[in-house]
Amino acid sequence: AVVSTQSTGDIVAVPERQFFELCSNFPTDELEKEKFQEFTNMKDTEELYSYVSRPKRTILEVLSDFHSVRKNFDITYLFDVFGRIKPRGFSIASAQSTCPKSAQLCVGVVRYRTNLKSERVGLCSTWLSTLPLGSPVMVSVESGSFNFPPDR
Numbered sequence: 001a002v003v004s005t006q007s008t009g010d011i012v013a014v015p016e017r018q019f020f021e022l023c024s025n026f027p028t029d030e031l032e033k034e035k036f037q038e039f040t041n042m043k044d045t046e047e048l049y050s051y052v053s054r055p056k057r058t059i060l061e062v063l064s065d066f067h068s069v070r071k072n073f074d075i076t077y078l079f080d081v082f083g084r085i086k087p088r089g090f091s092i093a094s095a096q097s098t099c100p101k102s103a104q105l106c107v108g109v110v111r112y113r114t115n116l117k118s119e120r121v122g123l124c125s126t127w128l129s130t131l132p133l134g135s136p137v138m139v140s141v142e143s144g145s146f147n148f149p150p151d152r
Helices: 017-023 030-040 045-053 059-065 067-072 075-081 123-130
Strands: 111-113 119-121
Touching: 017 030, 017 059, 017 075, 030 045, 030 067, 059 067, 119 123
Parallel strands: none
Antiparallel strands: 111 119
């Protein structure tokens, strides 16, 4: 089952190159301008990867690191920067024969520490864990990759 969150902005996403390209218009500090130029250079992907992907730095953490970008950021670009939350996939834990009009999900709450030693929690799994048992949630069902062995 896929829990859909299509209309919600993802402020804790790991930013992609497009984020840095958009934000490169806002730094007034020369060192920050230089850094954003490095991040948007297609020839040097290692610099961006080391800064963002390895430590799983979020959009909010990047904005916190670059003060002149945060200070001069044009709010009209807010929804361009914070993309929509991607749907999350979970396993169905109930059989259709026992629950014909509903599905029970198997959800493991994600909690971990990044290389930056900051704690992270799964956005959707944490939200689901706060709901009272039996709460309705909008889901869609997609084919899984698990195949049963042929009958012998």
